[in-house]
Amino acid sequence: MPATIQSFVAQGAQMFFVLAIAPAVTGITRKVKARLMRRRGPSIFQPYRDLLKLVRKDSVLAPNATWFFRSAPYMIFAFTWVAAALVPTLASGLMFNWAADVVALVALIGAARALLALAAMDAGTAFGGIGSSREMMIASLAEPASLLVALTIAFAAGTTRLPEVAQFLIAQPLEIRVSFALAFVALVIVALAENARIPVDNPATHLELTMVHEAMVLEYSGRHLAMIEAAGHLKLTLYISLIICLFLPFGMAPFDGTAGAWAIGIGSYLAKLGLAAVALGVWEVSIAKMRVFRVSEFLGGAFTFAFLAILLEFLSREVQR
Amino acid sequence: MTNAYDVAHFLAGMMLVCSFTLLYQDRILAVLNTFAVQAIMLSLAVAWQGYVRNAPDLFITAAMAFGLKGIIIPVALNRMVEKLGIKRGVDQVVNVGVAMFLGLGLTSLALLLVLKVTPGAASFTREGLALALAIILLGLLQMILRRNAVTQIVGFMSIENGLILAATGARGMPLVVEVSVAFSVLIALFVFAVFLFRIRERFDSVDVESLDKVRAARAHR
Numbered sequence A: 001m002p003a004t005i006q007s008f009v010a011q012g013a014q015m016f017f018v019l020a021i022a023p024a025v026t027g028i029t030r031k032v033k034a035r036l037m038r039r040r041g042p043s044i045f046q047p048y049r050d051l052l053k054l055v056r057k058d059s060v061l062a063p064n065a066t067w068f069f070r071s072a073p074y075m076i077f078a079f080t081w082v083a084a085a086l087v088p089t090l091a092s093g094l095m096f097n098w099a100a101d102v103v104a105l106v107a108l109i110g111a112a113r114a115l116l117a118l119a120a121m122d123a124g125t126a127f128g129g130i131g132s133s134r135e136m137m138i139a140s141l142a143e144p145a146s147l148l149v150a151l152t153i154a155f156a157a158g159t160t161r162l163p164e165v166a167q168f169l170i171a172q173p174l175e176i177r178v179s180f181a182l183a184f185v186a187l188v189i190v191a192l193a194e195n196a197r198i199p200v201d202n203p204a205t206h207l208e209l210t211m212v213h214e215a216m217v218l219e220y221s222g223r224h225l226a227m228i229e230a231a232g233h234l235k236l237t238l239y240i241s242l243i244i245c246l247f248l249p250f251g252m253a254p255f256d257g258t259a260g261a262w263a264i265g266i267g268s269y270l271a272k273l274g275l276a277a278v279a280l281g282v283w284e285v286s287i288a289k290m291r292v293f294r295v296s297e298f299l300g301g302a303f304t305f306a307f308l309a310i311l312l313e314f315l316s317r318e319v320q321r
Numbered sequence B: 001m002t003n004a005y006d007v008a009h010f011l012a013g014m015m016l017v018c019s020f021t022l023l024y025q026d027r028i029l030a031v032l033n034t035f036a037v038q039a040i041m042l043s044l045a046v047a048w049q050g051y052v053r054n055a056p057d058l059f060i061t062a063a064m065a066f067g068l069k070g071i072i073i074p075v076a077l078n079r080m081v082e083k084l085g086i087k088r089g090v091d092q093v094v095n096v097g098v099a100m101f102l103g104l105g106l107t108s109l110a111l112l113l114v115l116k117v118t119p120g121a122a123s124f125t126r127e128g129l130a131l132a133l134a135i136i137l138l139g140l141l142q143m144i145l146r147r148n149a150v151t152q153i154v155g156f157m158s159i160e161n162g163l164i165l166a167a168t169g170a171r172g173m174p175l176v177v178e179v180s181v182a183f184s185v186l187i188a189l190f191v192f193a194v195f196l197f198r199i200r201e202r203f204d205s206v207d208v209e210s211l212d213k214v215r216a217a218r219a220h221r
Helices: A001-035 A044-055 A068-087 A095-099 A102-124 A125-155 A164-170 A178-194 A222-247 A259-283 A292-320 B001-024 B026-055 B057-084 B096-117 B123-145 B149-169 B175-203 B209-220
Strands: none
Touching: A001 A044, A001 A068, A001 A222, A001 A259, A044 A222, A044 A292, A068 A095, A068 A222, A095 B149, A102 A125, A102 A164, A102 A222, A102 B096, A102 B175, A125 A164, A125 A292, A164 A222, A178 A222, A178 A292, A222 A259, A292 B001, A292 B096, B001 B026, B001 B096, B001 B123, B026 B057, B026 B096, B026 B149, B057 B149, B096 B123, B096 B175, B123 B149, B149 B175, B175 B209
């Protein structure tokens, strides 16, 4: 069946495309941050070199670390990669279409996070424990908000499947939707928290007592660290793609589209991804990190926004009926 | 007409968001700025209604909302804050998370109530009434949850914003009533100001908890 093969190839191509491009997104963000601080900064391809270097190096294990500590990085990477493959990026209507559900996505990311938190406690250091407990606190606040955003979108589009949502939004005429704007803000806040960016966590530090993500991966080295870093890059790209797919899906190609449609799909996706990476860099430079105890208020704000989005969507639907 | 509805929905929705921001913010100057933004959103919403319905008297209402509540009252409160020398954060009675949950609960309640009660009315009216009730309840909640007298005043003023929104949604109120309400709000501001300075003179603070202590002392006497 040629259609199945075509969709298989398209899905595979998208999976590897996302994997290949993810470190560059982090690289662009770092470069923008460095330039805004009047440093030259490393090349945007530095994350690739870092990954290569880490893979080549020996990995050092704590003597009391169990098999779980060693296998967790691969599982985390696998979960994150599957999640990233589910989000429609270049084209909608791929092979995993039936599985590309927002709720499934949240579950996959949650599973990866649970694995990381467990692995961090496995080595038995104090830092790992602190990191895990903070990560879980942040997650328990961020996940309700992200599910509410998913519900808002589902409420408007009538489905939680991402490709169908994207197609629905592309077909929709351009209009002002305050509920989508609120859901967008909520999802951006959640994405910042989930990816350990400023103001929730500082991705560039190793020595602060307030660190969250870095505290968890402190015991990892070599190829294990490479896996976790790659998963981190993927997660950032995944969240940006999710935001693009839910709020700015314009230009996305249908999977059986012509070569021209695919070219537009790739071009617009890359442009949006690049813009988001630059915006993230500018945002991180212009704001200070929050105290850990204020994070709950920040994420509570995201929850409030997401809830308001649902309420307003409900109101406008009821009123206009 | 959907387009007209969309803009109205957007402006009223932004007013509701401003109400939540008022609850969330714990810096006094930010609270005042948010209040100004809410009033400006209100004036835009009223002006939009005037434009859509071809009702020029609504433009006067919009201009009054903009001038009085968007500019004069925030500036006056700003000066008051400066004179009183309160720069520190606002004291909330409960923490922000609880305040947000209460606010969300009240908003849901308002929307469900108004939608149930007004099945036959026009969409503008239902929409305006629902969001206005939510804004009014949030203003009341803010007055309850704040200890600082200045932010309580802001809560009161945002209730008035909600009332104007409701009136606009329900075919507007007569201009005479409109003008008198606007001026009574302005007079209320003066009364508040006098009270504020008196409280400050007496207790060296605008924390209204000190009033409770006085009352308790009198009761014991």
